[in-house]
Amino acid sequence: MGIAKFEIRRKCMVCGEPFMAKTIESWYCSPRCSKIAYKRRRDEEIRHSKLDVIVRKIPKSQEYVKVSEAYALFGISKDTLYRLIRKGKIPYVNAGKKMIRVSKTELMKMYPLRKHPLKKEKPEPKLYSLEPKNCYTINEMCKKYHMNDSTAYMQIRKYSIPTRQIGNYVYVPKKEIDNLYKSEAK
């Protein structure tokens, strides 16, 4: 028997064109699109690093922050901030022209801190339903995602997807499998 080959139809995450992914980590149709994606990730990285620098410079005890600091902290735009101010939703001080400061504590109550998109967060413990009605059999999984069963088992092992055997059937949670292949082109 030959080596199981992974091939799945997906939409390119950059141009949206359908393509045949050769590995589970292939998300782009061409070297050109992966280059674009790489550049975008790098630009995002740089943008966030610059904002991180601003955040680090804000003294912890400082209650009122500049508009640019609020953006660095929470990722909320100038327009949004001014709207909040106009509507009286947020305490502010005006120390002169272009010197508006807004309450950090109040913003904290309204917005989560800006998230670094590339920083890995602790995965939440997952709850699986292994009731057959919430599961695919391996056969159904193969049919739905166009793979043979050795590829299916390989993926299940690789992603530590729980399985349950009842009689001759092996069940895998639908939600997990669908999540894994959710970018598959329709």
Ligand SMILES: [Zn+2]
């Ligand atoms: Zn593409």
